[in-house]
Amino acid sequence: MTRKEQKEKTRAGLVGQAETLFALNGISSTTTADIAKALKVSHGTLFVHFSTREDLIKAVVDEFGEKLSTALGARCSSDLKLRDLLKAHLSVLAEYEDFYMRLVSESQSLPPHIRSILYSMNASLSYRFYRAAKAEMDKGVIKKMTQVHFFNTWMGLVHYYILNRDLFSERTPILVEVGEDLLRHFFHLIKT
């Protein structure tokens, strides 16, 4: 392995380890020392790759964001139907559910820049979903409603189940357990 490959491997290891510990113990209660220790690298090594703790959190969030935008048909193939978009959204959230639950539950105490990235990702989702929804509203298939109401209703439903997942399912990810049911219910609500 070349030095460069070794460096990339360590960086990826740190991002993966950070995600695991954030998911397990929460974002604000996980220190950079915890992450370095779990990966068996020195604390100094971590700072060679990420100059601040915030940079490391950002790397985990960015990875999640890229998965999301790939799954939702970024790069031209944006003609996915509403149902497929929402399905893809659920499946990426399910994949990142342990970490995502922390992001949502700790939203108000996240570093402000991280929070602004999270809500910027949500803005992209909102535009993407609403573009697909608008097409179906125009055809009279689903009810006309504002972009904010449409998006926040969907997010409200999904987040409620994620935040209380211990109450609604014995198994995780809860979105694998209840995702299809939520999707069916959401379409029941919005259809004309």
Add this chain to the structure above:
Amino acid sequence: MKPKCESCNSCGMPLESKEDFALGDTSSVYCKYCVDNVGQLLPYDTILKNNAHYYKESQGLTEQAATKMAKDLLKTLPAWKNVGV
């Protein structure tokens, strides 16, 4: 592996298709919303306003919350690293 998504150096918007780029020029580091009709980067205040609008329109944030969030977002983007703090 898919190529990493590029994003606008001014507002962070993903640059996914040719039309997203400033003047449709895929070598640009900016999106179409961040430049004027000759491809010049718009002033910080305009970008800040546009970005705040983006948060408001998509999710219903208040003017104040949206502006703060836009400031927090722009702070670390290459075009505005040392501006507007």
